[in-house]
Amino acid sequence: MQRRFYRILLSGWLLTTSITAMAQQKKHSDRPNIIFILADDLGYGNLTSFNPRSPIPTPNIDNLGTEGIRFTRFYSGNTVCAPSRCALLTGKNMGHSYIRGNTRLPLRPQDSTLAQVLQQNGYATGMFGKWGLGEMGTTGSPEIKGFDEFYGYLNQGHAHDYYTNYLYQVKAGKISKIKHDTTVYTHDEIMEHAYSFINENKDKPFFLYLSITVPHAELDPPKKDLQQWLNPDGSSKLGPETPYAQNGGTYRSQQNPHAAFAAMVTKLDQNVGQIQALIKQLGLDDNTYIFFTSDNGPHKEGGADPEYFNSNGPLKGLKRDLYEGGIRVPLLVRAPGHIPAGKVSDEEWAFWDILPTFSALTKSKTLHGIDGLNYASALEDKKPDKVHDYLYWQFNEGYIQEAVLQGDWKLIRFKYKGKGERFELYNIVDDIGETKDLAAENPAKVKSLKAIMAKAKTPAENKEFDWSDTEK
Known part of the structure; x- marks a missing residue:
């Protein structure tokens, strides 16, 4: 009887919370919430909606396209992470971007970002995962570049360690280095912070930049996640396996790298499903855009085997190539009431278009002197007023x-x-x-x-x- 009482009480609280959030969201319907999920080294062919031959089901990510739109000719900013992220956040391609390769150089004061644009329009801004555009104490630190909250890694090298003893956090405009439990998978902590950010900002417009580290090596997910891809005797369901040995390198050893990679992609897909469920539960579904893409093509590091997984699908090349497999990435966008369901578009656009597109969606001021164009109408499966003559x-x-x-x-x-x-x-x-x-x-x-x-x-x-x- 007592359990039933608490279930009723909890259900009532959730309903009240949802109704309150919906009412608050209607007050700023001209400023929709935006969730931008950036996977790390996920190939064009690692999603079943882009490659039916993929052995790893991705139903939750695919659902974004089923209930929204899927773009088949979308391109990353570059073929490795730091410059790709620079293009995404500053709206400049590699012909004009300040950061043009993997580096620890910070963004400069004059390098304005998408987060700053939205922050100046009253958005709560949160970034969780891998930053890659400036260390603590530099001009490129995330709290300086427009993020109210941050939790994760500041550079790409550190992000290779999923069981690190420290991470960085931004709270109340200040950044600090914090201890991390080395027995806890950092990706799980990053996701918990992202869920909390959504809950805490449900009554105001928010921008969530979820720049997660999976499925980038190292291939060492928690045992509970790996179990799904192992047989009862502990062997891999995705054999034959070639064990990866660390031998003094960056990445930890892995006996079953195929199973480990599959576990990471499966976890990613589950996380995307949890975000969709949370948005619905909070009554934010009709005023939230969810974008999903990858920073570049698939890697071949730490035991990763893109050939086995057909990770680039029909494309040639991998990460660090400028063939299509290195720079063409999946993009799926869901926004009920704003985007028609079940559409597939071959519109050709790229990371540097995200900034002006988000400016248009949120009625924010855009930046001048950038390469990006406004592709908001493409989200509705319409031809944009202006398109690129070329991409570079x-x-x-x-x-x-x-x-x-x-x-x-x-x-x-x-x-x-x-x-x-x-x-x-x-x-x-x-x-x-x-x-x-x-x-x-x-x-x-x-x-x-x-x-x-x-x-x-x-x-x-x-x-x-x-x-x-x-x-x-």
Whole structure:
């Protein structure tokens, strides 16, 4: 009898909370909540809605597209994490971005961010996971760049350790280094902070940037998560396995890397389902956009096996490539009442368009002098008033890569120090897997795209990205 009383009491409290939240949300219906979920190194083919051959079911993530829209030609800011995040938050592509490679350089005072734009429009702003754009005490620290709350890692190297003894936290505008229990999986703690942020800000417009670390290596999820992918005798359900040995490297050893990767993607999918359930429970469903994407293509580190999982689906290339597999990423968006359900779009846009698009959705002031365009109408499966003439990327780890995409055509440039430049040309509509280089057959197209490539960039503002020596 007493248990029944408490169940009734709890149900009543939840109903009252939901009704109150709905009433408060109606007061700011012109400023919808936005949840932006950024997976780490999740491939285009790691979601079953993009690749039916994937052996890991992702029903909750796929549901965002079922009840919203799925974009098949969306692109990340770059092919590794720091510059990709810089493009996302500052609205600039790699031809103009301050951060153009994996680095610990901080954003500068003049590098305004999406979070600052929304914060200035009255949004509560929270970021949980991996930052990558400035250490504590620098001009790029997250509390300086527009986030009221933060919990997680400040740089990408530290984010490789899921059982670290410290993390960073922003509260009341101040950042601090805090102790972390080394027996607790950091991703679980990060998610708990994200859920709390949603609950605490349910009565006001909020922006949640959930830049989680899974399924990036290291492949060492909690045993309870791994169990689903193991047979009763402890062997992997996804054999044959090739055990990964740390041998003094960054990532912990893993006997069953296939099972571990599957466990991480499954956990990610469950988390996305929990966010959707929480939004519905709080009565925020009709005034909340949920975006889901990845920072770049799949990795091959710490025992990861993208070939086994068909992680890039029909695409060629991985993380650190400017082939489609390194930069084309899944995007699913759900917002009942704002976005029609069950749509699939081949609209071509990229990370640097997120800032002006969110500015339009929230009626916030946008930034000037950026590369991004407003693609809000694309979310409704309509043609935007203005679209890009081309998209551009550059990357350098050992050799220079550049890519320009214009319509169906993509030109990739390769330049090693002391060697001549080399170009590859693909029609990515006819040849999504970039299997047939058409450069020799189409010299005029190569020439025109090469000219675009030359004008798409300005000299890097930091000497770390001055690659003139490699150009020799």
